[in-house]
Amino acid sequence: MDKKIAHLAVIQNMAVVEPYIDEHLQHLQDTNGRCRRDASVLWAMHSENFASWLKQQIPIDSDRHGEVLKWLAYGPRYMARSYTGYIVNGQRFHTSLVDRKNQNSGVFYEATAVCRASAKDTSQVVDLVSYYGRVIDIILLDYNVFYVPLFRCHWAVMGNGAKIEDGFTLVNMNHSQVSFLKDPYILASQAKQVFYLREDAESSWHVVMQVPSRRYNKDLGDGIADIGPLPANVDMDVHMDESENARTDCEGIFV
Incomplete structure (x- = not known):
C-alpha cells in the first residue's frame, strides 16, 4: 500500500x-x-x-x-488493516477476489474533476464525473484516535471503458490502470453499490445495474470509526493493541 x-x-x-x-x-x-x-x-x-x-x-x-x-x-500510522468485507452506508461490500457467489464488489463514485469541455473543445471545465469499478482491497487507516476506511478499486477507464447505449450504462474493466495509479482510493463512505451484468458471453462489456440498499445496520456514519481517547503516555509511532477494535465477521491482516 x-x-x-x-x-x-x-x-x-x-x-x-x-x-x-x-x-x-x-x-x-x-x-x-x-x-x-x-x-x-x-x-x-x-x-x-x-x-x-x-x-x-x-x-x-x-x-x-x-x-x-x-x-x-x-x-496515519505506518501499519493498516486489510479486509475482504465491510459494511458502510447500509451496504455490504466484498473485494473482487472473494466475490464469487454475489457481486458485492461493484462500486459507483461521483467526483468533481477538471476535464475537457468536449471532444472538440480543449478548454478545461470543472464537472461532475461518474466512475465505475470493483473493490479490490478494503483498508482501515489508523489515525491514532480513529480509523478511516478506504476502498482501493479497479476502475473502468473514462472514455474507452464506459459508454451509454440505449439508455444503459456499460463498462469494460479490461483496460490498463495507469491513469489511476496515483488515485485508486475512495473513502468507504463515498461508495455506492452497483452490480454488473455481462452483455453476452463473448463480450467484455457489462451493463451497470443499480439496486436499493439492503440497509445493514453497521453503518460508520461519515466514515470515521471512533476508537476512544488516546492515553497521554502512548507514543504516536508505537503500535497499539487493537484487539478490542477487530471485526469478527471477516479476517483482517496487517499490511
Missing part, C-alpha cells in the same frame, strides 16, 4: 479540511505562475504537496484546532 496516496485520498475528501484545500490552492496560484495559467498543473501541484503543507499549518500540539483535524494533518 502506498501510504502517501492513501493518506491524500483521506484528507482531500474530509469535509473538515475543505477550507484548507481552498487556502492551499490560492497559495499555489499566488506563488506559481504556471498554477495560475493551467488548472491541470494547479491540481497536480496541489495533490503532490497538500499533505505536507497541511501538516506544517496544523501542528499536533495545537490548541486552536479540533482533534480530528490535528490527527488528519499529522498522518
Whole structure:
C-alpha cells in the first residue's frame, strides 16, 4: 500500500479540511505562475504537496484546532488493516477476489474533476464525473484516535471503458490502470453499490445495474470509526493493541 496516496485520498475528501484545500490552492496560484495559467498543473501541484503543507499549518500540539483535524494533518500510522468485507452506508461490500457467489464488489463514485469541455473543445471545465469499478482491497487507516476506511478499486477507464447505449450504462474493466495509479482510493463512505451484468458471453462489456440498499445496520456514519481517547503516555509511532477494535465477521491482516 502506498501510504502517501492513501493518506491524500483521506484528507482531500474530509469535509473538515475543505477550507484548507481552498487556502492551499490560492497559495499555489499566488506563488506559481504556471498554477495560475493551467488548472491541470494547479491540481497536480496541489495533490503532490497538500499533505505536507497541511501538516506544517496544523501542528499536533495545537490548541486552536479540533482533534480530528490535528490527527488528519499529522498522518496515519505506518501499519493498516486489510479486509475482504465491510459494511458502510447500509451496504455490504466484498473485494473482487472473494466475490464469487454475489457481486458485492461493484462500486459507483461521483467526483468533481477538471476535464475537457468536449471532444472538440480543449478548454478545461470543472464537472461532475461518474466512475465505475470493483473493490479490490478494503483498508482501515489508523489515525491514532480513529480509523478511516478506504476502498482501493479497479476502475473502468473514462472514455474507452464506459459508454451509454440505449439508455444503459456499460463498462469494460479490461483496460490498463495507469491513469489511476496515483488515485485508486475512495473513502468507504463515498461508495455506492452497483452490480454488473455481462452483455453476452463473448463480450467484455457489462451493463451497470443499480439496486436499493439492503440497509445493514453497521453503518460508520461519515466514515470515521471512533476508537476512544488516546492515553497521554502512548507514543504516536508505537503500535497499539487493537484487539478490542477487530471485526469478527471477516479476517483482517496487517499490511
